[in-house]
Amino acid sequence: MSIPSGMLGVAWPSMQETFGVSLDALGTLLLVGTIGHISMSFLSGWLNERLGMGTYMLLNSILMLLGLLGYAFSPSWWLLVAVGLIGGAGTGALDSGLNAYFAANHNARLMNWLHASFGLGVTMGPIIMTAVLTRNLSWRIGYWVAVGLQLLLVLLFATTRHRWPRAVVAREGELEGGETAVSASAIFRMGIIWLSMGVFFFTAGTEGAMGNWAFTLFSEGRGVAVATAGLWTSVYWGSFTVGRIFYGLFADRMETNQLLRLNMIAIVVGALFIWLNLANWLSFVGLVVVGFALAPIFPLLVLQTPKRISARFANSAVGFQVGAAGLGLSILPAITGIVGERFGLEAIGLSLLLWSLILMGLHEWVIGHVRRKRKEKTAVLS
Template structure:
């Protein structure tokens, strides 16, 4: 599910030429796709109770295939934006479902490794798209590869349907049973939910803004060659993946709050190196630090949800948090693009630093 997301940042300069849209139009695409993501995230608990986790996950993967086919075949900009909503719906349900399942049934190690698999996908995605573009092929070829890979996932889901929780079997495990009696309004009355959603909003927003705009900043703003900028975009996600594998090995033995604080400081420091633009190599080092430090934050926050709130509320609470993260996925790249259009591409670095500082401040506040 994460390979297409990794492709977008590298493909965007070519896509906007194809459709003759301005630099900040990426924000529109992300906003609409995030709308689909949010809808399914907030409806996850309700849909899971009625369809069963296995069927919901299969249907969601089919939606992603339909959306990616739209990227591959879209004749114009607005049809592309429309299919972005469809793919966003599929991704929202998959995201919420897998996070809820792992949060209740598994430990910090496996939760980090689940998210490491996400990081592996967004590492491979830019590599695929860079290979396509450096061979003077259309960006659509990259999305054709993504369609093929997602179809393989659908086939695997069909073959393994009997292994997934069905109707009446909670994706969140036995402790999550009875959540059907919990209303969304009762969850929203908990102050901790709003604070938690705000942190998820900023974590995902910063992560996405870096991934979607670093290629443009390096290539169009700082004159870094296409192949090099694409490589470093992949290495950002690569450090992200390595970080999740690393922290997966040791997270169970670490104090979660202390680890989160240290990593959020490292995110701000690495982003400052990108903003300062002292040398290309220091910028690349800052990018690697940001990816590595961001790695455990999202999975650890998800994992803590059943403990902070109650396993009984886990499916809906995690759905709301993932929904907030989905909003951040579009809002912060969108704002970064608006600032870049109005103040110049170099303002991307300033925007990224602002998001990192806000994230640290909200978490510590």
């Protein structure tokens, strides 16, 4: 599912030549895909509750397959942009659906390993596309490989459709027996959902800002060799997969809020190393610390959703949170770039520190909000 995401960056120069568009036209393609991804993330809970998990996953895997077929076939640029919307929608729906299902049915170990698998897929994408291009084959062949892999996923969902349980966690009979699903307006009236969406926004946004601007900060702002800056940026992204595998081994043995708090402190410390620029090697260490500490945060936050928000609302809430993460992944890197352009590249380091501090503060706010609500509920019951 995540393999095509890693292909685009490698394929883009060849695609640009095929369609005769400018280098920055990639932004249009990414924007449209993001719109599709976010839109389906917000709708995922509503669709899931009406279709059932098995049918939901099957239909959206077909939607993603259609998007990949469009990439492989598209004769014109604007048709490619249109199918990019379809592919983004399918990816967003599958992403939200799997996260909601794992949050309802599995533990921290499997949730971390699910996201580690996403990371492996993103890593495989560039490898596949590079292998295609180095053999002087068309970039479309790379997407045909992705089509074949996605077709296998469609067949897998088709054969297991009736074996999937509902992703919604029923509580005291709520939403069982086909009762009316939760409305979006009911969810948005809850203060906790806005706080949680803020945490997801800054989690994904901090991840994207670090990954997108570390290379520029090191190479252009601090005179680090291009190869060295590129190496440490790659290590940053690789630390997510390694970190999720590592944390998956013992995440169930620690209290989740404690683990999240420790990792957010580590992110702030790593960002501080990057900003202070005491030595290049300390900045590199800071970058890797940030990546390793960020690794389990998204999966653990998803896993906490049914515990922090009523189980009745959790399925839709996961979709809203994933949608907020998509917005953060687009907006915070853009703001960081504007700050760097306006105030100089060293301001990027300060921006990264600011995002990490806001993330930690919002998460503490969420913990306090949940604790206060539980005390109020206990007082009423007593």
